[in-house]
Amino acid sequence: MPPRPPPMATSIAKRTFSTTTTLQKGPDSARGAMFAWLSGPGAVFKQPTGEPQYITSYDRSTWERKDKARNPDAFVQPYPFNRFFKSQPVLSDAFRDEIYNRVKRQGHSVRQVSAALSVSIERVAAVVRLKQVEKEHLAKGGKLSTFLTTALNQMLPVVDLPASATGRGGGGGGAGGGGAFENIQELPIHSLAGRQVFVPTSESREFTRADAGKEFGLPPADVMVPHPDLVTLAKERFESVPLHERIARQEERDRLEKSWREAEKVRADERKRQKKVLEVGRWKWCLKEAETGKVGFRYGFPLPDRKKGHVKIPTHVS
Amino acid sequence: MRRKLNALRKPQFRQSWSKYALYNMSRAPQPRIPAQKTFFQQKWVAKAEVRHYHGEHLTNRQWQNIFRHTMKASVPMQNSQLALNNGGEMAMGRGSGLQGDEGYGRVRTVPYMSQLFWPMERRLDMAVHRAMFASSARQARQFVVHGFVKVNGKKMVHPGYMLNPGDMFSVDQDQALFATGQPKRSIKNAEGATETDAAAEGEVKAQGEGEGDKGKAEAKEGKEEAVEEAEAKSEGEEAEASSSESKQASTEGETEEEIKRREAKEKLKALKEDPNNLLDVTKPYATPWRPRDFMAPFAFIPRYLEVNHNTCHAVYLRHPVAKPGLAEAPSPYPEEILQMAFNWYLRRR
Numbered sequence: 292m293p294p295r296p297p298p299m300a301t302s303i304a305k306r307t308f309s310t311t312t313t314l315q316k317g318p319d320s321a322r323g324a325m326f327a328w329l330s331g332p333g334a335v336f337k338q339p340t341g342e343p344q345y346i347t348s349y350d351r352s353t354w355e356r357k358d359k360a361r362n363p364d365a366f367v368q369p370y371p372f373n374r375f376f377k378s379q380p381v382l383s384d385a386f387r388d389e390i391y392n393r394v395k396r397q398g399h400s401v402r403q404v405s406a407a408l409s410v411s412i413e414r415v416a417a418v419v420r421l422k423q424v425e426k427e428h429l430a431k432g433g434k435l436s437t438f439l440t441t442a443l444n445q446m447l448p449v450v451d452l453p454a455s456a457t458g459r460g461g462g463g464g465g466a467g468g469g470g471a472f473e474n475i476q477e478l479p480i481h482s483l484a485g486r487q488v489f490v491p492t493s494e495s496r497e498f499t500r501a502d503a504g505k506e507f508g509l510p511p512a513d514v515m516v517p518h519p520d521l522v523t524l525a526k527e528r529f530e531s532v533p534l535h536e537r538i539a540r541q542e543e544r545d546r547l548e549k550s551w552r553e554a555e556k557v558r559a560d561e562r563k564r565q566k567k568v569l570e571v572g573r574w575k576w577c578l579k580e581a582e583t584g585k586v587g588f589r590y591g592f593p594l595p596d597r598k599k600g601h602v603k604i605p606t607h608v609s
Numbered sequence: 610m611r612r613k614l615n616a617l618r619k620p621q622f623r624q625s626w627s628k629y630a631l632y633n634m635s636r637a638p639q640p641r642i643p644a645q646k647t648f649f650q651q652k653w654v655a656k657a658e659v660r661h662y663h664g665e666h667l668t669n670r671q672w673q674n675i676f677r678h679t680m681k682a683s684v685p686m687q688n689s690q691l692a693l694n695n696g697g698e699m700a701m702g703r704g705s706g707l708q709g710d711e712g713y714g715r716v717r718t719v720p721y722m723s724q725l726f727w728p729m730e731r732r733l734d735m736a737v738h739r740a741m742f743a744s745s746a747r748q749a750r751q752f753v754v755h756g757f758v759k760v761n762g763k764k765m766v767h768p769g770y771m772l773n774p775g776d777m778f779s780v781d782q783d784q785a786l787f788a789t790g791q792p793k794r795s796i797k798n799a800e801g802a803t804e805t806d807a808a809a810e811g812e813v814k815a816q817g818e819g820e821g822d823k824g825k826a827e828a829k830e831g832k833e834e835a836v837e838e839a840e841a842k843s844e845g846e847e848a849e850a851s852s853s854e855s856k857q858a859s860t861e862g863e864t865e866e867e868i869k870r871r872e873a874k875e876k877l878k879a880l881k882e883d884p885n886n887l888l889d890v891t892k893p894y895a896t897p898w899r900p901r902d903f904m905a906p907f908a909f910i911p912r913y914l915e916v917n918h919n920t921c922h923a924v925y926l927r928h929p930v931a932k933p934g935l936a937e938a939p940s941p942y943p944e945e946i947l948q949m950a951f952n953w954y955l956r957r958r
Contacts, residue, residue, distance in 0.1 A: 321617035325632045329903070336631060336906045341873030344905040346635055369909050370622075370941035372639050375720040377935060378909035381916070413774070414915050417924035420777060421917040428920050435919040436782055438883040439789060442900040443741065443918055445873045446908040473912070476686040479930065482679065494703075500696030512696075516686050525692035604767040608760045608776065 339445035343378060345369045367448065380448040382410070382418065382472070384440060389452050390415055391422040402518070403545075408456055409471035412517055476516045483507050520544060573609070610666050614747070622662040622941040624738065625745035628903045640946050655949030659942055663726045664735075666747050671769065672729065676954050680724040682931040716933070722948040723936035727929045730913070730938050733758065733778065734768035739939065740916045740923040741908065742780040744788045744901070752788075757781040772925040779922040783893060790894035791901050911937055 317323050329337075332354035336344055347368040348357055357365050367377045382390075390408065393399045394415070401419070405412045429435065450472050484507050492498055501511040509515065513522050520541070527537050562568050569576040595601050615621075615629030620637040623630045640658050642651045664672050699706050710716070729735055734743075734750040737758060743749035752758050753768040760770065760778045772778065863871070877899070880886055886897045910916055913930075916923040929937035940947060 325617060325629070328632055328635065329628055333628075333632065333635065333903075337902050338877065339873055339900060339905045339908075341869040341876075343908065346631075346906050351635070369907070369939075371634070372943045373723065373936075373940055375723045375934065375936040375944065376939050379912050381910050384919075387917075411926075413926040417777075417915040417926055420924060421915065421920070421922055424777075424779075424922050425917060425920050433920070434782075434885050436786060436885065436898075436921065437919055438880045438886040438898055439786060439921075440918040441876060441880060441883070442789075443908065445876060446900075446905040447910060474685045476688060476691075477683040477930075477932070478686050479681070479683045479927075485679070492700075497695075497697040498700035503696065503700075512686060513691050516691070521688045522691045525688040529689075529692055604769050604771075605765075606771065607773055608763055608765065608770075 339442065341445050343367070343446060343448050345378070347371045378448060380450040380472070382414075383444070383449045383451045386450065386452045386472075387418050387422060389456060390418045394419045395423075400545075402520075405475055406518055406521060408453070409473065409475055411473055411475050411477070414473075475518055476521065478512055478516050481507070481509055481515075483509055610747075614665075614745075623745075624662055624665065625747070626901070626904055626907045627745070631903050631906055634906075634941070640942055642945060642949055652949050652953040655946045656953040658946055659725075659940075659950045662941055664729050664732075664746070666750060673954065675728040675732075675771070677728050678951075678955060680721045680931055681727060681928045682719055682721065682724075685932060719931050719933055720936045720944055721931050722944045722951055723940060724929065724931045724938050725947045725951050725954075726940055727938040728771075730911075730929050731771045731925075732768065733760065733765060733770040733772060736772055736778065736914065736923070736925055737780055739911055740778075740780075740914050741910060741918070742785040742788065742921055742923070744904075748788055752780055752784055757784045774925060774927045776925045777922060778925070779920070782921045785918075785921040786892070786898055787894045789901060789904065790898045793893070793895050909939070911939055913937055 318327060332349070335349075336346075343366065345366065345368060347365045347370070348359075349355065350357060351371070359366055364374070364377075367379070368374060369378050370376055386408075390404055390410065393404045393407075394401060399407075401412060401415050404410075405415045408415075410418075425435065486507065488506055490498075490506055499511075500513065504511040504515075513519060516522065523544070524537065524541065527540065532540075559568075563570075567578050569578065596603070614623055614625060615627060615633060617629070617633070620633035622634060622637060642655055646654070660669070660672075701707050730739065734753050735746060737743050737749035737752060738746045743752055750768040753770075754766060756764055756766055758765055758778060758780050760772070760776055762777075765778075880899060881897045883897075889896045911929065913926050913928065914923050915926055931937070942950075
C-alpha cells in the first residue's frame with residue numbers, strides 16, 4: 292500500500308470541531324446550572340474542611356448547614372436517602388501504632404489488645420499485618436504516602452487513641468474518654484440460627500440460652516461471642532469476687548489458653564516431623580493414607596478447566 | 610458498557626467521585642416506587658433504579674450469579690447482660706418473657722434489605738473503590754485488569770474475584786495517588802495558569818470524566834517542566850494568600866467550626882512540606898500531590914475493610930453485616946427500593 296499523503300494544511304483544519312451551540316454553553320443550560328452550583332453552594336465540597344462533609348449535612352433547598360446538635364445523624368450519612376448506611380470512624384495512625392507496639396513489642400496477645408482497646412479481634416490482627424507490611428516496605432527502600440493519609444484524615448471521621456490507653460491503664464475493657472471504637476462483643480448470626488423452631492416445654496422449666504442453642508445445634512451465646520472471657524469476668528464481678536482473686540483467675544485462664552496453643556504447635560510440629568506435612572516452596576503437602584484408584588487424577592477422565600461455561604476466576608489466593 | 614456515565618438531563622446515582630456524580634446526587638429526587646403500577650412493574654422499576662449505581666458496568670447475569678438471598682447480620686451483645694441473665698427471663702410466661710416485647714423498649718430494626726448488594730462489595734474491584742484507592746468502580750476495575758492490584762501478594766487480574774475474609778489486597782501506590790490526586794494540568798492551561806485558573810474552573814473542562822486515560826497526558830519533557838513551574842508558582846501564591854487570611858482570622862473571634870476549617874487548610878498546605886511528597890514530573894498526577902476536587906462528600910471507609918493508605922494496602926476483614934439500625938453495605942437507595950429489587954432477584958416473578 293502506498294503511504295498516505297499528509298493532511299492538507301487549509302483553513303478548514305483550523306476550525307473548531309465542537310458541536311456545542313452557544314445556547315448549550317450558557318448559564319441557563321444544564322451544564323451552566325451545574326457549574327453555577329459547583330461554584331456556588333457546592334463550593335464547600337471542593338476541598339476537605341477538617342471534618343466529614345456529606346451532602347446530607349446541608350439543607351437540600353437552601354444549602355445551609357444543618358444544626359449538628361439537633362440532627363447529628365445527618366453528619367454521618369453520606370447518601371441522602373439511605374438512613375441505614377453511616378460513615379463510621381476509622382483508626383488514627385497513632386492508634387494503629389499503639390496496636391502494633393502492644394502486639395509486637397510488648398508481646399500482648401491479639402485477644403488482649405482487642406479487649407483493652409475495644410477494637411475487634413480481626414481488626415487488631417489486620418492492623419498488625421498492615422503495619423508489618425509498612426515496615427517491610429520501608430526497609431526495602433519504598434516511600435510511604437503519608438500525605439495521602441493526612442489528606443484523608445481531613446475528610447473522614449477519625450478516632451484517636453483513648454486517653455486511658457496512653458497512660459498505661461491496664462484495667463479491662465473499653466476506651467475511657469470518647470467511647471469505644473466498636474462493640475467487640477458482636478455475635479454474628481449463624482446460618483443455623485435463621486431457622487424458626489417451635490419447641491413445646493413445660494411452663495415450669497427454665498428455658499435458657501444454652502437450651503436454645505442446643506435446639507439450633509449451636510453452643511450458647513456466652514461461648515459464641517468473640518470474648519467469652521469478658522463475660523466470665525463480668526460474672527465474677529457481679530458475684531463480688533475480690534479483685535486479686537479475679538486477676539488470679541484470669542491469669543490462670545490466660546495460662547491455660549497459652550498452654551493449649553503451645554500443645555497445638557507441638558502437635559503440628561510432630562505431624563511435620565513424621566513427614567505427614569511437606570512444605571515445598573509455596574506448597575504444603577498434607578500426606579494421608581489412601582487407596583490406589585480411589586483418589587487423584589484418573590486417566591481418561593476429562594479435566595473441565597478449559598471447558599466453556601466453567602468459572603475460571605480463582606476462589607482463593609493462598 | 611455505556612459510553613457516557615454521568616448525564617445531566619436525568620440525575621442518577623453513580624459509583625464515582627466525579628463532580629457530575631456529586632451534582633446529580635445533590636439534586637436527584639428521592640427514588641420512589643409508583644403505587645399505581647402492577648407489582649411486576651414496581652419490581653422492574655426498582656431493579657432498573659438500583660442497577661444505575663450497583664455494578665453498573667456489569668451485565669445483569671454477572672450480578673445474578675453472585676446474588677444471595679441470605680443476608681449477614683450480627684447482634685451486639687452486652688457483657689453485663691450475658692453475666693446477669695441466663696436467657697431464661699426471655700422465655701418466661703407463655704414463651705416470650707413476662708412483659709412480651711415491651712420489656713425491651715424501642716427495638717431498632719435490622720435493615721436486612723439494605724444489605725441486598727453485600728455480595729457485590731466482595732468483588733475485588735468494588736473493594737478497591739471502597740478502600741478509596743480508585744475514584745470510581747470503573748477505574749477500580751481498570752486497575753485490576755491492568756495488573757496494578759495484588760491479592761495476598763500475588764497479582765490478580767480478575768475484577769470479579771470474590772474476596773475472602775482475611776484477604777489482603779494492595780494497589781500500586783502511583784495509581785492510587787493518581788486516582789485520589791489532582792490531575793496534571795494540560796499544557797494549554799499551564800501557559801497562563803495564574804490568570805486563567807479561575808476561568809478554567811468554570812469552563813467546560815470535564816476532567817472528572819477522563820478518569821483512567823492518564824496515558825494521554827504524556828507530553829514532551831521541556832513542556833512538562835513548564836507545567837510544573839507554573840503549578841508551583843500558583844501554589845505559592847495561594848499559600849501566601851491563605852496565610853495572610855489565617856493571620857487575620859486568628860485575631861478575630863472564631864467559632865469552633867471556623868477554627869477547624871482553618872486548621873484543615875493549613876494542614877493541606879503543609880502537605881507540600883511532607884518529605885515523601887516531592888515534585889516529580891514523571892508521576893501521572895500533579896506533584897506535589899494534593900487531593901482531587903470534590904472528593905470529601907464521597908469519603909467514607911466501611912467497617913468491613915481495614916485500610917492503610919501509607920502503603921495502599923487493605924484487608925477485607927469480614928463480610929458486610931447488618932446490625933440494628935445499621936447496614937454496612939454502602940448503597941444510596943432507601944430500603945423500600947432495595948426490597949423491591951430483592952424481590953425481583955428472587956426470580957419468583
